Amino acid sequence: MLFRNRRAERIATLEEYRESGGYEALARVLQENRPRDISKIIDASGLRGRGGAGFPCAKKWMAVPEDGAFPRYVAVNADEMEPGTFKDRVLIHADPHAVLEGLALAGFAISAEKGYIFVRPSYENCARILEREVERAREAGLLGGNILGSDFSFDVIVHRSGGRYICGEASALLKALMGRRPNPVKAPPFPTDKGLWDRPTLVNNVETLANVPPIVRNGPEWFRGLARTPTGSGTKLYCVSGRVNRPGCYELPMGTPLSEIIEEHAGGLPEGRRFKACLPGGASTRFMGSEHYHIEMDFDPLAAVGHRLGTAAIMVFDDRTCLVAVTLNLMEFFARESCGWCTPCREGVPYVRDLLWRIEHGEGREEYIPQLREMCRHLWNAYCAFAPGAASPVESLLTFFEDEVREHISRKRCPFRG
């Protein structure tokens, strides 16, 4: 569905997108519907946000008060800095107008007049593609003033980020867009009440918005029927990386089993390697061991066993990869990217990294294990979701792979190093 126009060698053009049914949804909606109708269709489809949190998309849209202030905005989160995640990049390179049409429909649903696409620096290609295609859409009357002759006007601006992981957090993203220091702020007020310049603002992920046009065109029942799980809906862009033969981004029915994604699509593990664990949804999720190797990769089945789908960025680790070292690498990332605003995160994450460094380098002690557990609990006192996300791999390492950690301590070295 999302990858129907994906080609190996180039980006789908506006014409190709339209030939495959693109912009039909927008054209029909502008003639036949009122803004609230769109939210109702999306609500019935069960579409959940694809940026990591899995929040019901329509619930967010309907949170914009009907009598709220104008002008209103839609911000597209194309920051995608969660380690292991690259689906938005692939999607924009495959079919950029899927995102633009979804954005225009979201704009119509909340009566917004402007959309911002927030793009990270390493996605400069994406920024240029989007700028070019926005211009083409304007020329075709699909964006800009009086779209397709209707009284709906909606324009799109591509905003380049200066580059920091925290900008992917919705409130931080909005501050970054406004040229303010992007440390997160706590709701309320929610962006849907007071977002950009205190006006109602939606923040949606790239993949989430790309799902909107096909839902409007084909109906919510069709969308629900795409999933392999009874409570799921649609398809999902799964990014598979790490110890697999064919790392890549695969669009599959929501709820496709992990084992099937890894073996049939990502080509399985290299000869002689055995699956040990994966991070199922990026660096901010918990390590998931082989006991869940056949789990259906969807929000609810993962939540039922205490895991999170996150961005569905599946990072695969094999039996010869040291998970203490992996976790240490992730903590280096989180320590560097912490925005520094609140103490639990600014001080706690480097503390955790330091203890892990000592364990990995043969300087670990027994008492570090309870200390790490305690620090992980403290990280939950942080101001935003960053530090609890950082705690997830550490806490799960200690829960599911405590023996591996203890072996580092008792042997005074990393058992995976020769």
Added chain:
Amino acid sequence: MLPEDLLESLRKRVAGSDHPRELLIDVLLELQGHCGYVNDEAMEAACELFDMTPLEIDELATFYDFIYREPVGKHVIHVCDSAICWMNGYASVLDHLTARLGIRFGETTSDGLFTLLPACCIGYCDRSPAMMVNRKVYGELTPEKIDRILEKCRNGRRPDDMDETER
């Protein structure tokens, strides 16, 4: 001295925006493109353009990874050191770059051509190990490929042209 036509075009952009500060990062990047990094003169220009204090702008400029407040080389190399690249050969990429350029992270070659910096996951985990040179990403790095990229830079080309196959 910053050229007057650059300042004039920036003034026009800022004046044409309902919310000028949304352009702050764009303007800093543009000044950086001209000066190589955001030097104090560029800072002062930004202060004037946005009617902000140096402190207000510096707290933004120093926050971001791709705005440089110190001199950098003509080509800035950001090597991804996050989990997947780390698993797939980051260490040998860094070793090779360090040996070829004779610099460590945070340093610039004496000819002013290259600066070496780490980068958090750049979103090319399917093509790891990866690095960015200026704004362009290179994946599936091998020593030979790295040498070719460095050679291209040395020949005076800024390898930041868009290439749709590098997705």
